[in-house]
Amino acid sequence: MADTKREIERKYESDDSGLPDLTGVAGVAAVIDKGVAHLDATYYDTADERLAASSVTLRRRTGGSDAGWHLKFPVAPGVRDEIRAPLSDTLPRALAGLVRSRVRDAELLPVVRLRSDRDVRDLVDADGRVLAEVGVDAVRAERLTGGGTAQWTEIEVELADGGDPAFLDKVEKRLRKAGVRPSSSASKLARALAETAPRKKRGGKGRVTREPVTAGDHVLAYLRAQRDAIVELDPAVRRDVYDSVHGMRVATRRMRSAFRSYGKVLDPAVTGPIAEELKWLAAELGVDRDQEVLTERLTGAIDDLPRTLVSGPVRTRLRTWSHARSGGSRRRLVAVLDGKRYVRLLESLDALVQRPPLLKAAGGKPGKVIGTAVRKDFGRLSGLVERALALPPGQDRDLALHEARKEAKRTRYSAESAVPALGDPAAGLVRSMKSLQSLLGDHQDSVMAREALRQLARQAHAAGESSFTYGLLYGYEERRAAADEAELPRAWAEIKARAAV
Helix, strand or coil: CCEEEEEEEEEEECCCCCCCCCCCCCCEEEEEEEEEEEEEEEEEEEECCHHCCCCEEEEEEECCCCCCEEEEEEEEEEEEEEEEEEECCCCCCCHHHCCCCCCCCCEEEEEEEEEEEEEEEEEECCCCCCCEEEEEEEEEEEEECCCCEEEEEEEEEEECCCCCCCCHHHHHHHHCCCCCCECCCCCHHHHHHHHHHCCCHCCCCCCCCCCCCCCCHHHHHHHHHHHHHHHHHHHHHHCCCCCCCHHHHHHHHHHHHHHHHCCEEHHHHHHHHHHHHHHHHHHHHHHCCCHHHHHHHHHHHHCCCHHHHHCCCHHHHHHHHHHCCCCCCHHHHHHHHHHHCCCCCCCCHHHHHHHHCCCCCHCCCHHHHHHHHHHHHHHHHHHHHHHHCCCCCCCHHHHHHHHHHHHHHHHHHHHHHHHHHHHHHHHHHHHHHHHHHHHHHHHHHHHHHHHHHHHHHHHHCCCCCCCCCHHHHHHHHHHHHHHHHHHHHHHHHHHHHHHCC
16 A cells, blocks of 8 residues: 655755754754664666656665655655555555556666665754754665766755745755755756766766747647646546546647647648547546536535525435446546556657657748637637527527537637747637636536436436425526626627737
């Protein structure tokens, strides 16, 4: 069983002088010597170091108070999420899944061994509460895949669980005053890989990313960002981190939208099959998401009613109905992410951004090519909105507004992709599309809520329960949809007046 810990720490260069006196740090009442721990860690990666390239570390460590397997993902500078699993001879399955989007089918190999003698001290306040742990690490690194060895000493300051990150600023101020400087390496592994690499590989600059120049450059930069988002969100989806499923689903939609918008930049014969696979992944990610959103809307509406207007076991019936309509589970989704089809999709996305099927327009000026594509998307949206407004209220208008909502979302994504090339006009269109998408989204949610309420009312009636509350909520949703429809002409007129892409 794996557990997660948010790690907030800073690393510093150190010489043989050891740790400066930290009793002068504001808030520190005592520095307690905890002794020396002997740590032995083996780091795993693919032969081409895919994890290291993403600043992800995977190790098996013995010694100290937390022996076991540790997998660390970057969150922000100096902040990482560490997922821990008990010590075992082989990599735990739970951790193997969390690196799958980066590793794919490649073998994980032991690449570096780090042995450290850690001289540990706790910084405590007047109440004896630990504020931070400070370690002076004498490190010996050995590359296990052919290379050299290295040795160094560093100071590591790790904030105690629940501590105020501002405390680390106080410690750093004291360390700098004593002549100690922040480490130039983000982690021990990064330093070990750099200092133990075969000589012919040392000093390399890695991949150089140039500023986008052509229309194709801009489109590829956007697609690369979506590919990266899918890969980086994969571990969070597996861990059921809040909003991660939604984030990955949005990345698939943005990429599909870009394929459609920039069909003159990228060959549709190549992007079409990939778009179909992205649509499949989005559907798998959304198996329960839409139902959850609908249930939350209805639950909130019930909670807002006075008790006297809630007739019968309304909440119980809603929970039963929602559970019956749920078609997936986290276990099912993880199985999808573990499957070969998903890995093939990731590999096709890699191939797309590494060997893009560029067409003639890709070499054109960004302002012209990208601007034309966004205007075309906006024109398509304009036609759908005008058509919906021309229809009388009812099912046909509901369907037309739903199509307009989907097109508003696509236009928003194309405008987002155009911001680096077009600047403020595209940014303004993004804001307008968010506003329109919100209005049309609320209307569609109301349509779905009314259909759900009809089903719930029928079930309640068949069970001999009162259907009064469902009818009441239906009327509320009907009025809400009517208000959205009444607001749309004014909102759309303002959007058209502001559109300047």
